[in-house]
Amino acid sequence: EIVLTQSPGTLSLSPGERAALSCRASQSITNSYLAWYQQKPGQAPRLLIYGASSRATDIPDRFSGSGSGTDFTLTISRLEPEDFAVYFCQQYGGSLTFGGGTKVEIK
Amino acid sequence: QVQLQESGPGLVKSSQTLSLTCTVSGASISSGGYFWNWIRQHPGKGLEWIGYIFYTGSTNYNPSLKSRLTMPVDTSKNQFSLKLTSVTAADTAVYYCARGSWTQLWSIDFWGQGTLVTVSS
Numbered sequence: 001e002i003v004l005t006q007s008p009g010t011l012s013l014s015p016g017e018r019a020a021l022s023c024r025a026s027q028s029i030t031n032s033y034l035a036w037y038q039q040k041p042g043q044a045p046r047l048l049i050y051g052a053s054s055r056a057t058d059i060p061d062r063f064s065g066s067g068s069g070t071d072f073t074l075t076i077s078r079l080e081p082e083d084f085a086v087y088f089c090q091q092y093g094g095s096l097t098f099g100g101g102t103k104v105e106i107k
Numbered sequence: 108q109v110q111l112q113e114s115g116p117g118l119v120k121s122s123q124t125l126s127l128t129c130t131v132s133g134a135s136i137s138s139g140g141y142f143w144n145w146i147r148q149h150p151g152k153g154l155e156w157i158g159y160i161f162y163t164g165s166t167n168y169n170p171s172l173k174s175r176l177t178m179p180v181d182t183s184k185n186q187f188s189l190k191l192t193s194v195t196a197a198d199t200a201v202y203y204c205a206r207g208s209w210t211q212l213w214s215i216d217f218w219g220q221g222t223l224v225t226v227s228s
Contacts (some may be wrong), residue, residue: 001170031212032212033212033213035211035212035213035214035215037215043220044203044205044218044219044220044221045154045203045215045218046218047211047214047215047216050208050211050212050214050216051211051212051214054211054212056211056214056216088153088154090154090156090214090215092212092213092214094167095156095167095169095170096144096156096159096207096213097156098153098154098155098156099153100153101153101154
């Protein structure tokens, strides 16, 4: 099973700042089967990025994904008030696993 | 718009079977290119994938839950289900049903709202 480790656990930033969230895999992820989700309190997760770098439908272009192999990054170029939430990465390598999450909070 | 809705008891007694059903609207479970998932989230914690099923009935389960798990599908009702036996307090969680997409490289593109299941002693 591929284990995903997200860092940092919490990111304290101000609106307008840039956020960089890391997701590291215990082994190489085939074909960039890596996705990112945003979750707000009391809500289901929402797909942001699939295939490591492709934005899902209706996702603003301030969200971008990059990386390959074992190291992936979700970048939010300029934080909007609605972006403060928890973010999860997820991989597929025969089965699905999720990272532990990064909370982006208002500084 | 694709919608998924979980239904089932919110309270299950320890050692009994947890049963949930997901009703899909706006899409057909029988359409190719998709896989149908159960995912859970323990209170205040991260996400745990439980398993998925294809419309053909083929399944893939989380190895840690496999011995207690079945996921039947009813294409005539556009529903799929979760049955988890011998539950304990550790199975208390919000349970989501969700659609996965091969064309979006094995990501989860639509989620239900989630339903809290509490296991009581």
